[in-house]
Amino acid sequence: MANQKSSVGIRGMEIKTLPKHDQSHISYREINEDILRFMTQTGPGYYIVLGALFLLTILLYALPWAYQIYTGQGVTGLNVPVFWGVYLVNFVFWVGVAHAGTLISAMLYITETPWRRAIARGAETMTLFALVIVTFFVFIHMGRPWNFYWSFPYPNTRQLWTSFQSPLMFDVFAIGTYFTSSVIFLYFGMIPDLASLRQSSTGWRKSLYRVMSLGWRGTDRQWHMHGKACMFFSSFIMPLVVSVHSIVSWDFALSVVPGYSKTVFAPYFVTGALLSGFAGVLLMLTVIRWFFPIMKKYVTAYHFDRIGIIILVLSLTWSYCTLMEVVTGLYANTSQELEHLKFKLLTPPYSYLFVLMIFSNTLVPLSLMIRKIRSCEIGMFFICIFVLIGMWLERYLIVPNSLSRKFLPWMWHDYFPSWVEVSITVGAVCFFIFMFMAFIKIFPVVSLFEVKEDAGIPMKKGH
Amino acid sequence: MKRREFLRILGIGGAGTGLGFVLGKVTQTPGAKLIPYLVPPEEIVPGVANWYASMCAECNSGCGIIVRVMEGRAKKIEGNPGHPVSKGGLCVRGQASVQRLYNPDRIKGPLKRRGQRGSGDYAEVTWDEAAAELAKNLSDLRKSGEAGKFYLLTSQLHGHLNQLAANFMSGYGSPNHIQYELFQNRNLLYANQASMGLNTIPHYNIEHTKYLLSFGADFGSTWLSPVNFSKGYGRMRQGEGARGKLVQVEPRISVTGANADEWVPARPGTEAILALGIAYAMVEKGYNRAGDASAWRAALSAYRPKEVAAITDVKEERIFEIAKEFAQTRPSLAIGGEGLSSYENGASGLVAVNVLNHLAGNLGVKGGVLPNPDDPLRAAVDMNKRITALASAAASSKVKALAIYNTNPVFTTPKAAKLEESLKNIPFIVSFSSFMDETTALADLILPANTPLEDWGDGFAEPAAGAPVYTIMQPAVSPVFDTKSLGDILLSLAKSMPGNMGPKLQAQSFAEYVRNGWKELYSKNRAMASGTADFDDFWDKTLQNGGWWSQEPSRRGLSVSTGAASANISNKPAKFDGDEKQFPLYLITYAHPMRLDGRGANLPWLQEIPDPMTSVVWGSWVEINPKTAESLGIKEGDTVSIESPSGRISAHAYLFPGIRPDTVALPLGQGQVYGRYAKDRGENPIGVLPLVENPKTGALALNSTRVKVSVASPTGRMVKMEGSTKELGRGIVKTVSPEEFSKMKKEA
Amino acid sequence: MAGIFDKVKDTLNSYRTPGYFKKLDHKWTMVVDLDMCNGCGACVAGCYAENNLPVVGKEDCGKSRAFSWLRIERYVDGEYPDVKVKFIPVMCQHCMKAPCEIGCPVYATYHNQDGLNVQVYNRCVGTFTCATYCTYDVRRFNWFSYKWPKPLDQQLNPDVTVREMGVMEKCTFCIQRITAAKDKAKDEGRGVKDGEVLPACCQSCPTNALVFGDLQDPESRVAKMVNNPRKYRLLEELNTDPSVIYLKRVMNDGKSEE
Missing domain, CATH: 3.40.50.740 (Rossmann fold)
Structure with missing residues (x-):
């Protein structure tokens, strides 16, 4: 626990970090009470926001989608040859947002990075709901969403089987696995907390937690098993950090479309996903800290500092990949690649979008070199916003943009999202926040038992 | 479950069933019942098509068609494979005529x-x-x-x-x-009558010709008998013997011009003079195969290539080249189409074309001009x-x-x-x-x-x-x-x-x-x-x-006398209305490949299938050379106003390098008031035309005015199907040069 | 050892052959002579009539949603007065190594035993992947439920389904005509004769630029035409192995080498 190292980096290229914030003065009881208070003591403002979000979800998300299902995909801006538009952009973007959850809960768990504890639950929750959004976007983008289940390989009277050579089929499995394991991991990690809350809550909460804690009593044996299981799931999920977004990138990279068919895509997408994922987590933490000062006790400047460094590293890696993407195209020196690049880099409005993307994803995160900015809440908030916008633009510049300039110039056609697409995109954000806000009022957003590990009172470790 | 509860559920279920039944009855589409034929009509077998041979009436070429009829409904029209005109092919308009039959805008009764x-x-x-x-x-x-x-x-x-x-x-x-x-081919009928004594339009045997000199004849899409000529064109290019060459003389590249080996953009209204210049060059160089050289030289003395070159904007050498190739390639054929006929002196231009054919010895020979028997009625x-x-x-x-x-x-x-x-x-x-x-x-x-x-x-x-x-x-x-x-x-x-x-x-x-x-x-x-x-x-x-x-050819002999020719030709370019300074651009109007003179405008396919040369759908446009457009500050898709001394219309600008910089072109057929598909499709180009009638034939001259083009306030939008027309070195339409092709042919 | 390796390789390769069929029943092929095509568009009209293609109207045409399974592309080179215009009809190339078939997760598009790239409307869920992967942009999507104002609907061909909203479609080489010809041949106890199957476009072509036939039949016209030295295939460098063969246009455009 007494890891007092206050810098990261190698060979003298250390970046100064904040010293670990000591939380050993917080007592178990305090933690339990804080979290329960956070969950139960809800002001009217919260309900108003929640209600507003629900309304917005209905108006901006559900109704336009219903309209789209009823009328047809024609209400979008899609055309020949740009068949993949904003929905696919959102799909890739939200898979990316979902990524930090895995990384924090699995990779950092295995490497026993201590600062992950306070934020892991929040990140996992984000993952879960981001994946819900992802799944919905898959359905939204389909021409006949009512037949979505045809893409699952199950024995059926139609004697149909799915095509395992299709990258979309890989997606079904990648995202299916990711979703399932995320749910299990989230729930599993929550069991001891639910048990703690069972003790101190009343009413419907008590019944809910009683059922959901699956008879957890905190015996040695249970803790032992729990620790083992967490380790197992972490190891299981860890490859997903790399695989899920690699597979998503193959949706594009396995085609022959100029702008899609690039070998750099898998690492490029994974890096981008983690970048947007961490930005998303940090944004969430900032907002939670603002509205619930109680959480400042658990989510400290130290976390900001650490995540800031990760974002910096990811941003640099991402920038390298972006450079490679462009250079590979230039190096190919075929009319197809050059026209695609010309369209992406030099044709307004896409050239502006490209500049904005580079500004948000490369230049803005460079400021994270400065420690003051890393520990500045407002600064981090805006950096995260920029990174998220930049990452969304990156996907936009890849997905519909490449399709606008395919092989036969006769069929070149531009794409502009329609109001339905814009509305559903915004609505999805509302839907996400709504789900997240509802969730954190029912389940603990901070992992009680893990924070208690930090609280400095000796207890048995799980392994 | 209590008895009462059970009954309640039963009641709800029953009511639901009843409601469902009622709803089903109410929402049922009328006539949804299948009624078997009690006495089935003899010629209707469900699922089996009948084909009826008939004649296409979309234009005057009289293509033989076969109509696929199933359950008493016309499904598709194809060319009659046995018919000597259509030979199994059919143009866009003919195929779309089934939409004339089933058009929702038809008048349903008296x-x-x-x-x-x-x-x-x-x-x-x-x-x-x-x-x-x-x-x-x-x-x-x-x-x-x-x-x-x-x-x-x-x-x-x-x-x-x-x-x-x-x-x-x-x-x-x-x-x-x-x-x-x-x-209506009035000029053509007149020219053939006046110069060759023919009462009918002869057959232009494109199929067997090896050098086709076309003066504004868009025979691939609208002129006379497009299907028949297209069949011939295919054979001319890749049939037996050497590949035939096509030279197109017109100020704006038409569908046929797009396929030509050479495009000769003569100044509008001077094509007839160019034809006579070529004729003179033939006589002067002694290339002519028919006719008395000295007599013709005298008759054509006003058309020395040097002067003709100045009038027509075609180089003198090129006139001699064309004359040589036209005369020496056997058989060759000159045709004069709507582009030539639509000038105020169109009939004389068509006579000039006949002179060319006469001098080259193309009259009455295979691959030349073949007379048709007279219409018996x-x-x-x-x-x-x-x-x-x-x-x-x-x-x-x-x-x-x-x-x-x-x-x-x-x-x-x-x-x-x-x-x-x-x-x-x-x-x-x-x-x-x-x-x-x-x-x-x-x-x-x-x-x-x-x-x-x-x-x-x-x-x-x-x-x-x-x-x-x-x-x-x-x-x-x-x-x-x-x-x-x-x-x-x-x-x-x-x-x-x-x-x-x-x-x-x-x-x-x-x-x-x-x-x-x-x-x-x-x-x-x-x-x-x-x-x-x-x-x-x-x-x-x-x-x-x-x-x-029948295969029985007409035995009528054809020739053009110097007298008949001199009486009809003129060395004046066709007149264009409007002062050159005030109205700097020639206006060419042409029959649209889909809508012709407007008769096809209410057939949805003919609006939706893109125009071959511009890919514009559901609208009208004006073709402008990019250089001209630049000097006028016009960008593609801009609404421009086209003003002549007789009127003004607006259209969207389509920039096309295949048109002379001093010329703009308008397709006919749009701008109608009636018909759900035809209305609101721009303005009628006839609106800027003066009333110029050929005094001898009564044919309206469609290319008879100059215009002024300027940017107008935007209205609507021009929709075209093309993304880019630049190939960018991608080798999409690959080509071989004619020399290489003849080498290939020898090797094979 | 090498023998086993080859055997494994052959087995794996056999799975790579389209449709997993050892041998195709037919290999339907279209030959397009670009020197004969004059760009008139009759083939497009034939396709509209035969295959129940809906008319989408100006607005949707402006969004590039026109339904023509077959389109005529026109490329323009040069400036006045040296302008070269070239036409090329582009329809589904029925690639033997089709990118679209890789993309579909539900096997809505696959290769059948006739060498055709077929689209099963019933199976399509509308992921757009096939159209995105298609290198020729020939796939069309039913953005809406299209309606034919009465009595235009009476023209609809009963041999071809009217596709519902949300499915992808494309040129089928007029598979209904192929099936009919095969049925007829089977009834008469013979093989399909050359020239017996004519897709609507080939049938209507006023210049006979489009020729259709079975490449496996050595006597067929297409089998003879593919030996033409002018032969090439569209975007052949992408290795999609298309079944449509183009014959180069004879033209002086200053670049005849490729």
Whole structure:
């Protein structure tokens, strides 16, 4: 626990970090009470926001989608040859947002990075709901969403089987696995907390937690098993950090479309996903800290500092990949690649979008070199916003943009999202926040038992 | 579960079932029941198609078609593979004619005007009422001794319908049957008559020619007989022997020009002079194969290539080159199309083309100009029966009744003709149109006639195939709406008229009339009778084959005399209205490959299938050279105003390098007021044209004005299907040079 | 050892052959002679009539949603007065190694035993992947439920389904005509004769630029035409192995080498 190292980096290229914030003065009881208070003591403002979000979800998300299902995909801006538009952009973007959850809960768990504890639950929750959004976007983008289940390989009277050579089929499995394991991991990690809350809550909460804690009593044996299981799931999920977004990138990279068919895509997408994922987590933490000062006790400047460094590293890696993407195209020196690049880099409005993307994803995160900015809440908030916008633009510049300039110039056609697409995109954000806000009022957003590990009172470790 | 609860659930379930049943009944579409044929019609086998041979009437080329009919509905029209004109192919317009048959905007039954003329307020009436009304009006007129004040205005009619109309008019006592269409080949008929003594349009044997010199003939999409010529074009390019070469002379690249090996953008209005310059070059260099060189040199002395080059904007060397190649490639062929004919002196240009063919020895040879036999039912076209004659007669109230069929002159004549105003003077107008259009809208009575797929008829194809081609048109389906054949209308009208209408209108129906007519032809023509038992046998075979044709070529000899030529040619470029300074650009209007003169505008396929040269759909445009556009500050898609001394319209700019910088081009056919697909599609280019008529033929000159083009306030948007027309070195349409190709051919 | 390796390789390769069929029944092929094609568009009209293609109207045409399964592309080179215009009809190339077939997760598009790239409308869920992967942009999507105003619907070909909203479609080489010809041949106990199957476009072509036939039949016209030295295939460098063969246009455009 007494890891007092206050810098990261190698060979003298250390970046100064904040010293670990000591939380050993917080007592178990305090933690339990804080979290329960956070969950139960809800002001009217919260309900108003929640209600507003629900309304917005209905108006901006559900109704336009219903309209789209009823009328047809024609209400979008899609055309020949740009068949993949904003929905696919959102799909890739939200898979990316979902990524930090895995990384924090699995990779950092295995490497026993201590600062992950306070934020892991929040990140996992984000993952879960981001994946819900992802799944919905898959359905939204389909021409006949009512037949979505045809893409699952199950024995059926139609004697149909799915095509395992299709990258979309890989997606079904990648995202299916990711979703399932995320749910299990989230729930599993929550069991001891639910048990703690069972003790101190009343009413419907008590019944809910009683059922959901699956008879957890905190015996040695249970803790032992729990620790083992967490380790197992972490190891299981860890490859997903790399695989899920690699597979998503193959949706594009396995085609022959100029702008899609690039070998750099898998690492490029994974890096981008983690970048947007961490930005998303940090944004969430900032907002939670603002509205619930109680959480400042658990989510400290130290976390900001650490995540800031990760974002910096990811941003640099991402920038390298972006450079490679462009250079590979230039190096190919075929009319197809050059026209695609010309369209992406030099044709307004896409050239502006490209500049904005580079500004948000490369230049803005460079400021994270400065420690003051890393520990500045407002600064981090805006950096995260920029990174998220930049990452969304990156996907936009890849997905519909490449399709606008395919092989036969006769069929070149531009794409502009329609109001339905814009509305559903915004609505999805509302839907996400709504789900997240509802969730954190029912389940603990901070992992009680893990924070208690930090609280400095000796207890048995799980392994 | 308690008993009460059980009953409640049972009740809800029962009510639900009942409600479902009621809903099902209410929402059931009427007529959703399957009714088996009690006595199935003989020719209908569900799922099995019948093919009926007939004739396409979308243009005047008379292609033989076969119509696929299933369960009594026309499904698809294809070219009749045995027919010598269409040879199994069919153009866009012919294939779309099934949408004329099933057009939702057809007039569904007889209508009688209720409101003001032109207000479009019509009351539905029965056929008996409408026919009685028509008969009463016409018989009153006849009784008052003013039969000559009845005018019949139709499109160019063919075969027995034409004969029946003539019989009707002579029986009624009026000489005024005017046949009018925008593209009627009047100039071509006149030029061939004047220079070669032909009453019909000859067959231009593109198939076997090795050097085709085309003066504004868009034979691949609109000119004369596009399907037949296209079939020939394919064979000319990749048939037997060497590959034929195509040289296109026109100010704007047409669909055919796009396929040419060489494009000669002569100055608009000077193509005829260019043709004569080439002729002079041939004579001067001694290339000519026919005609007396010295006589021709004298006749053509005004067309020395040097002067011609200055007038036409074509280099002198090029004129000599073309002359040499044209004369020395055997066989060669020169044709003059709408582009040439549409000038004010169009007929003389066509004579010039005949001179070229004469000098090169192309007349009457395979791969040249082959004469056609005369139409057995029609003598020469009367050039004096013109639309302007009708307009002036109507303006001076010399027209008391007018019947209109299948033509829309209000749409296709320039404003200066004042046709609409004049027609309003006519006390009684009856229209036999199946569609509401600008002219029919003036009618007091509308008796909708069948569309060609529902009708009987026949045609003696011009320009045919150098041999007699008699094509029959038979109904492929029964009338979709409450319409009747024009032939039937005229026959029954003749019967209901008091007084003698002559002996030729006795047939009970038009079908019978056509059959009787063919019987007469059969009895006169021994070639028809060969191989058939009797007329009934012949008739069955004719209906099955789609007509009768023979391989027997016409033996008529063709030549052009210096006298005939000199009388018709002129060394003055065609006149263009408007001052050169004020109106700097020549205006070329052309028949659109899909909509022709506008008749195809309400067929959705013809709006949706992109124009071959611009890919514009559902709209109208003006083609401008990019350089000209740049100097005028016009960008692609801009709304521009096109102003001539006669009027102003607006259109969207399409920038196209294949047009002379001093020329702009407008396609005809859009800008109609009626029809759900045709309306709101830009403005009618006829609106900027002056009324210039060829004094000898009455053909309207469509390329007869200069215009001024300027950016106008934006209206609507031009929709084109092309993304980019630049190939960017991607090797999409790969090519081989002609030299390499001939090497390939030798090796093979 | 090498023998086993080859055997494994052959087995794996056999799975790579389209449709997993050892041998195709037919290999339907279209030959397009670009020197004969004059760009008139009759083939497009034939396709509209035969295959129940809906008319989408101006607005949707502007969004590039026109339904023509077959389109004529026009490329323009040069400036006035040296302007070269070239036409090329582009329809589904029925690639033997089709990118679209890789993309579909539900096997809505696959290769059948006739060498055709077929689209099963019933199976399509509308992921757009096939159209995105298609290198020729020939796939069309039913953005809406299209309606034919009465009585235009009476023209609809009963041999071809009217596709519902949300499915992808494309040129089928007029598979209904192929099936009909095969049925007829089977009834008469013979093989399909050359020229017996004519897709609507080939049938209507006024210049006979489009020729259709079975490449496996050595006597067929297409089998003879593919030996033409002018032969090339569209975007052949992408290795999609298209079944449509183009014959180069004879033209002086200053670059005849490729």
